[in-house]
Amino acid sequence: MVLHHLKIDSEYYAEVMAGNKDFEVRINDRGFSIGDWVILHETFNGKETGKKATPREIVFIFNGGKFGLHEDFVIFQTKPVGSTTKPNEVPEIDLSIAKAIVKNTEFAKMVEIAKREQIDLNIAAGFFKEGYDMAKSIKQGNE
Secondary structure (H helix, E strand, O other): OOEEEEEEEHHHHHHHHOOOOOEEEEEOOOOOOOOOEEEEEEEEOOEEEEEEOOOEEEEEEEEOOEOOEOOOEEEEEEEEOOOOOOOOOOOOOOHHHHHHHHHHHHHHHHHHHHHHOOOOHHHHHHOOOOOHHHHHHHHHHHO
């Protein structure tokens, strides 16, 4: 395994960081191999910005010399080091974590509604499982 430090223009760096770009087209002057790691260093107008991506592992290589790609070039696909999913694969979701996220999202919505409707948060929280309609009816009954 070899660690390669490569410069990348800010336009493409942003796409890597957003998860939209998982490949590089490079001159193969380093003998890139599957399993090698790459750290991308952002550049702007030819100068390094100081930003760098977390290490990425090369998981696929297309060597030049065919399909119009010059023989000195290579296209390689990467994924974040330690990632258990293949590129473009949707990971399995732990249902207990998913349920907790949904519950927290619903709770946040309940708090927002309680504030908007001027419902005491303790009362609203007490009726969280039954929904905010019950808390709202409590408020209306208190007026």
